[in-house]
Amino acid sequence: MATLHINIPASWARRWLLAIVAGLLFAGLAHAQTKNTCLDCHSVLTDNLGVTEEKFNQDIHAQKGLTCASCHGGDATSDDPEVSMGKKAGFKGKISRAQIPQLCGSCHSDPAYMRKYNPSLRTDQLSQYHTSIHGKRLASGDTKVAVCVDCHSVHDIRLPSDPRSTVYPVNVASTCARCHADAERMKEYKIPTNQFAEYKTSVHHEALTVRGDLSAPNCTTCHGNHGATPPGASSVANVCSTCHVFQAQLFETSPHKAAFASAGMPGCVTCHSNHAILHPTDSLIGTNDKAVCAQCHTDGDPGFLAANKMRDQLAQLAAAIDNADQILSQAERSGMEVSQAKLDLVQARDTLTKARVSIHSVNVERVQQDIKPGLAAAAKNYEAGKEALKERNYRRFGLGLSLIAIAIMLIGLKLYLKQIESGQESQAT
Amino acid sequence: MSVFVKVHDWLDERFGWNELLAPLRKKTVPLHRLSYWYFLGGITLFLFVIQVLTGILLLLYYRPGANEAFESVQHIMTKVKFGWLIRSIHSWSANLMVFTAFAHMFSVAFLKAYRKPRELTWVSGMILLFLVLGFGFSGYLLPWNTLAFFATKVGTEITGQVPVIGRPIMIFLRGGEEVTGATLTRFFGFHVAVLPGLATMLIGLHILLVQRFGISVPPRLEAEWKTKPAALREMKFFPNFALRELMAWYVALGVLGALAAIFPWDLGVKADPFVAAPAGIKPEWYFLFMFQTLKLIPSKVWFMDGEVLGVLAFGAAGAVWLLLPFIDGGRARKWVNALAVLALTYIVGMTIYGHFAH
Amino acid sequence: MAPTDQGITQPNGPASAPVRRRRFVEALLGSGFVLSAVAFFYPVLRFLIPPAESDMGSGSVVAARVGELKPNSGKVFRFGSRPGLLVRTAGGEYRAMSATCTHLACTVQYRDDTREVWCACHNGKYDINGRNVSGPPPRPLEAFEVQVRGDEIFVRRRQES
Numbered sequence: 013m014a015t016l017h018i019n020i021p022a023s024w025a026r027r028w029l030l031a032i033v034a035g036l037l038f039a040g041l042a043h044a045q046t047k048n049t050c051l052d053c054h055s056v057l058t059d060n061l062g063v064t065e066e067k068f069n070q071d072i073h074a075q076k077g078l079t080c081a082s083c084h085g086g087d088a089t090s091d092d093p094e095v096s097m098g099k100k101a102g103f104k105g106k107i108s109r110a111q112i113p114q115l116c117g118s119c120h121s122d123p124a125y126m127r128k129y130n131p132s133l134r135t136d137q138l139s140q141y142h143t144s145i146h147g148k149r150l151a152s153g154d155t156k157v158a159v160c161v162d163c164h165s166v167h168d169i170r171l172p173s174d175p176r177s178t179v180y181p182v183n184v185a186s187t188c189a190r191c192h193a194d195a196e197r198m199k200e201y202k203i204p205t206n207q208f209a210e211y212k213t214s215v216h217h218e219a220l221t222v223r224g225d226l227s228a229p230n231c232t233t234c235h236g237n238h239g240a241t242p243p244g245a246s247s248v249a250n251v252c253s254t255c256h257v258f259q260a261q262l263f264e265t266s267p268h269k270a271a272f273a274s275a276g277m278p279g280c281v282t283c284h285s286n287h288a289i290l291h292p293t294d295s296l297i298g299t300n301d302k303a304v305c306a307q308c309h310t311d312g313d314p315g316f317l318a319a320n321k322m323r324d325q326l327a328q329l330a331a332a333i334d335n336a337d338q339i340l341s342q343a344e345r346s347g348m349e350v351s352q353a354k355l356d357l358v359q360a361r362d363t364l365t366k367a368r369v370s371i372h373s374v375n376v377e378r379v380q381q382d383i384k385p386g387l388a389a390a391a392k393n394y395e396a397g398k399e400a401l402k403e404r405n406y407r408r409f410g411l412g413l414s415l416i417a418i419a420i421m422l423i424g425l426k427l428y429l430k431q432i433e434s435g436q437e438s439q440a441t
Numbered sequence: 442m443s444v445f446v447k448v449h450d451w452l453d454e455r456f457g458w459n460e461l462l463a464p465l466r467k468k469t470v471p472l473h474r475l476s477y478w479y480f481l482g483g484i485t486l487f488l489f490v491i492q493v494l495t496g497i498l499l500l501l502y503y504r505p506g507a508n509e510a511f512e513s514v515q516h517i518m519t520k521v522k523f524g525w526l527i528r529s530i531h532s533w534s535a536n537l538m539v540f541t542a543f544a545h546m547f548s549v550a551f552l553k554a555y556r557k558p559r560e561l562t563w564v565s566g567m568i569l570l571f572l573v574l575g576f577g578f579s580g581y582l583l584p585w586n587t588l589a590f591f592a593t594k595v596g597t598e599i600t601g602q603v604p605v606i607g608r609p610i611m612i613f614l615r616g617g618e619e620v621t622g623a624t625l626t627r628f629f630g631f632h633v634a635v636l637p638g639l640a641t642m643l644i645g646l647h648i649l650l651v652q653r654f655g656i657s658v659p660p661r662l663e664a665e666w667k668t669k670p671a672a673l674r675e676m677k678f679f680p681n682f683a684l685r686e687l688m689a690w691y692v693a694l695g696v697l698g699a700l701a702a703i704f705p706w707d708l709g710v711k712a713d714p715f716v717a718a719p720a721g722i723k724p725e726w727y728f729l730f731m732f733q734t735l736k737l738i739p740s741k742v743w744f745m746d747g748e749v750l751g752v753l754a755f756g757a758a759g760a761v762w763l764l765l766p767f768i769d770g771g772r773a774r775k776w777v778n779a780l781a782v783l784a785l786t787y788i789v790g791m792t793i794y795g796h797f798a799h
Numbered sequence: 800m801a802p803t804d805q806g807i808t809q810p811n812g813p814a815s816a817p818v819r820r821r822r823f824v825e826a827l828l829g830s831g832f833v834l835s836a837v838a839f840f841y842p843v844l845r846f847l848i849p850p851a852e853s854d855m856g857s858g859s860v861v862a863a864r865v866g867e868l869k870p871n872s873g874k875v876f877r878f879g880s881r882p883g884l885l886v887r888t889a890g891g892e893y894r895a896m897s898a899t900c901t902h903l904a905c906t907v908q909y910r911d912d913t914r915e916v917w918c919a920c921h922n923g924k925y926d927i928n929g930r931n932v933s934g935p936p937p938r939p940l941e942a943f944e945v946q947v948r949g950d951e952i953f954v955r956r957r958q959e960s
Contacts (some may be wrong), residue, residue: 542892
C-alpha cells in the first residue's frame with residue numbers, strides 16, 4: 013500500500029482515514045468472494061488435491077457465493093486446518109463417485125433452494141438421472157458410469173450457455189465421446205464406440221460447428237441429457253419427427269410404416285442412419301448402388317418401380333431448373349438484365365425442396381403434385397432466358413444495321429473527298 | 442443544291458455570318474508525316490458532344506439520392522426503351538474520351554505545339570484534361586454501386602492526405618466526413634452543372650485560340666519550310682480536313698455503338714456503406730497509375746508519410762506539366778522531350794501493372 | 800464549294816461518266832446520311848417516350864392494392880431481388896416482412912388456419928411480426944414498413960431514424 017505523505021494535524025482525522033481505507037479493503041474482498049480459506053493451501057497443492065483460485069473463480073457456484081465447504085463440508089472461514097477440515101465442521105473430504113449425484117441433487121433438486129438463485133431452473137435432473145442407463149448402473153454398483161461431474165466438470169462448472177462449458181451444445185458430443193469413443197473403456201459394456209466418429213460426418217454436426225446453428229441436434233437432443241437412454245427402435249422415429257415433421261407425417265401414412273414395423277426396422281434410421289446422417293442427395297433414392305431402396309426391393313416389385321420413378325421425377329425437375337439457370341446466366345453474361353427471372357427460379361427451387369420431402373410418402377402421384385408446379389416455373393424461366401437472348405440478338409442485328417449505314421456514309425465521304433480533291437487539283441493546274 | 446443556297450443566303454442576311462466565317466474558309470491544316478495526330482482534338486470534342494447529348498437523355502430518368510440512384514439506373518437499363526444503349530454509350534464514351542484526351546495531350550507535347558504563342562492553348566487544354574478526369578471521377582459514383590462507392594471512398598481519402606489543405610478539400614468533396622448520400626448529391630451537382638459549365642467555357646476558349654493562331658507545325662519542319670517555302674504542303678480545313686474529321690467521327694460513332702451493344706455496361710450491386718469493402722478495390726483505369734504508385738511507395742520515406750509524399754509528388758508533376766510551355770525553350774527542350782517520354786512510359790507501364798496486380 | 804463540272808459536254812446529251820459518278824457519290828452520301836441519322840435518332844426517340852412502368856419506386860414497392868387481400872390472408876410479392884410477404888391480419892392491419900426463411904432460404908407463406916407465417920420446407924414458424932417462434936429458423940424475418948397511399952399498399956425497408 014502506498015504511504016500517504018499528508019500532513020494532517022489532528023490525530024482523529026488520521027484515524028478516520030485508516031478506518032475508511034480498511035473498510036474499502038474489506039468491502040473489496042467481500043465483493044470478490046465470500047471468504048474461502050481452503051484455496052490458500054489447495055491452490056498450491058498438486059495433483060488431485062490442487063484447485064487454483066483462477067480455476068475456481070470460473071465456477072458458477074463460486075460466482076454465486078458458494079465455497080468449497082458448500083459441497084465438501086468443513087469450515088471455509090477458518091485458517092486452522094484442524095478446524096476447517098474437522099469432523100465438528102462436518103468435513104466430508106473427497107466425495108465418492110456413487111454419492112455425487114445425491115450431493116448435487118441436495119441443492120439442485122430442492123425448488124425452494126434453487127428459487128433463490130434462478131427460479132426458472134429445472135429441478136428434476138436427479139430424478140431424470142435415476143431413469144437413465146448411467147443412473148441405473150450406478151445404483152447397481154457400477155461406479156465407472158458417468159456422474160454429474162463427468163459431464164459438467166468439477167470446480168470450474170460453467171453455465172451451459174457459456175461457449176467454454178463442456179455442455180455447451182457445440183461441445184456436448186465431445187464430452188460424451190470422452191467415454192463413448194474410448195474402446196477400452198466401453199469393452200465390458202459391449203456397445204459400439206464409433207458413434208462420435210460417425211456423428212462428426214453428419215449434417216447435424218456441421219450445422220452446429222460450421223453454421224453455428226445451436227438448434228441442431230447433438231447427442232442429448234435424441235438421447236436425453238440427464239435421463240440419457242438410447243431411444244428404442246420403435247420410438248427413434250418419434251425423436252426425428254420433432255424437427256422433421258413432414259417427412260415423419262408422410263412416412264406414417266405410407267406403406268413403409270407397417271412394412272418397417274413388421275420387419276422390426278426403425279423408421280428414419282433404416283435409410284438415413286442414426287449417427288452418420290449425411291446430407292441426402294437425389295442419388296439416395298432409386299435402385300442403383302448408392303441408393304437405399306434396392307436393399308429391400310427387387311427388380312419388378314412395385315416399390316422398385318416407384319423408387320425409379322421418383323428418382324426420375326427429381327432428376328427431371330433438377331435438370332429443368334439447371335437448364336433455366338444456365339440460359340439465364342448466359343443472358344446475364346451478355347449484358348441482359350434477368351433479375352426477375354432469377355428470382356422466380358428461386359420459387360422453382362423451393363418446389364424441388366418440397367418434392368425431396370414428399371418422396372417420404374413413397375407415392376408417385378403425391379410427389380408429382382410438387383414436381384408439376386416446379387416444372388412449370390422452370391419452363392417459364394427458361395422461356396424468359398430465351399427471350400433475353402432473343403433481345404440480345406435483336407440488339408446485335410440493330411448494331412449491324414447501324415454499322416452498315418455508317419459504312420455507306422464513310423464510303424460516300426471518301427468518294428466525295430476524292431471527287432472534290434481531283435476537282436481542286438485540276439483547278440489549280 | 443439551290444435550295445441549300447437559298448436557305449443559306451436567307452440566314453446570312455439575318456445573322457451576317459458570311460463575313461465572320463470568311464477567315465475560316467482560309468484556314469489550313471499543315472500536311473506532313475505526323476498530320477494524323479491532328480484528328481485527336483476533334484475526336485475528343487466529338488466524344489464530349491456525345492457525352493452531353495447522352496448525359497441530357499440520362500438526366501430525364503436518373504434520380505440522384507442514395508435510395509433511388511441505383512434503382513433509377515437499373516430502370517434505365519431494363520425498362521426504358523434503348524436505355525441500355527444510351528447508358529452504355531455514355532459510359533464507354535467517357536472512357537474513350539479520357540483516352541483521346543490523354544493521347545491528344547501527349548501528341549501536342551511531342552509535336553511541341555505548345556510553343557509560343559500557343560502557351561495558353563496548352564494551359565487551357567491541361568485544365569480541360571483535369572476537368573475530364575473530374576468528370577470521370579464524379580460520374581463514376583452516380584450509379585451508386587459497391588465498386589463506385591468504395592472507389593470514391595479511397596479516392597477522396599487520398600485527397601485528404603495532402604497536408605494542410607487536404608482535409609478541408611476532402612470534406613468539401615464528400616459533403617461531410619464520410620462518403621454518404623450527401624456525397625452523391627454533391628457529385629451529381631459537379632457532374633451535370635459545375636464541370637459542364639467550366640468545360641464549355643474552356644473548350645470555347647481553347648478552340649478560339651486554335652482558330653486564332655492556326656495549327657502548329659513541328660519546330661524542325663517549321664524551320665525547313667521557312668527556308669524552302671515551296672516545300673510547304675497544306676490542306677484546306679473546309680471542306681477537305683473537315684470531311685476527313687467527319688469520317689473519323691463516324692468511325693468513333695460506330696465503335697461506340699459496337700461497344701455498347703456487345704459489352705453493355707453493368708449495373709453492379711447496390712452500395713451498402715455498412716458492408717466491408719470487397720477485396721481488391723481499384724479505381725477506374727485512368728487513375729490506376731497513381732493508385733499503383735501509391736501502393737508501391739513504402740509507408741515511411743525519411744520523415745514523411747509515404748502516401749503524402751506520393752500525392753505531393755503527383756501534384757508537383759501536374760504543376761510542372763501544366764507550366765510546360767514556360768519551362769521549355771532553348772536548351773531545356775531536350776530535357777522536356779526526355780521527360781515526356783518518361784511520363785508516357787510511366788503512365789502506360791503503371792496502368793498495365795495496376796491492372797494485373799492484386 | 801461546288802465540285803467542278805467540266806465533265807458535262809452537252810447540256811441535253813446523255814450524262815457522261817464523271818456526272819454519273821458524281822450522282823452516285825451524292826446518292827451514297829445522301830442515303831448514308833439518312834440511314835445513319837435514322838440509326839441515331841430512332842433509339843433516341845424511343846428512349847424519350849416513357850416506358851409503361853414509369854416509376855421505379857423510391858425504394859418502396861407496390862405490394863398490392865387496397866381490397867386485394869381479405870382479412871386473415873397473405874400475399875408473396877417481389878421486393879427488390881427477393882420475395883416479400885404482405886399479411887392482412889384478421890383485425891384488418893397490414894404487416895410486411897421478408898419472405899426468405901432464415902433457416903435455409905425457402906419462401907415462407909401465411910397460414911390462415913394457424914394465423915402465423917410458416918415455412919413449408921422444415922416447418923419453421925414465425926409470428927405476424929416476423930419473430931421466429933418454433934422450428935429450425937434461427938433468426939426472425941426482417942420486418943418492413945407498410946404505407947397505404949390512396950388505393951395502393953407500399954412496402955419499403957425500415958428507415959433508420
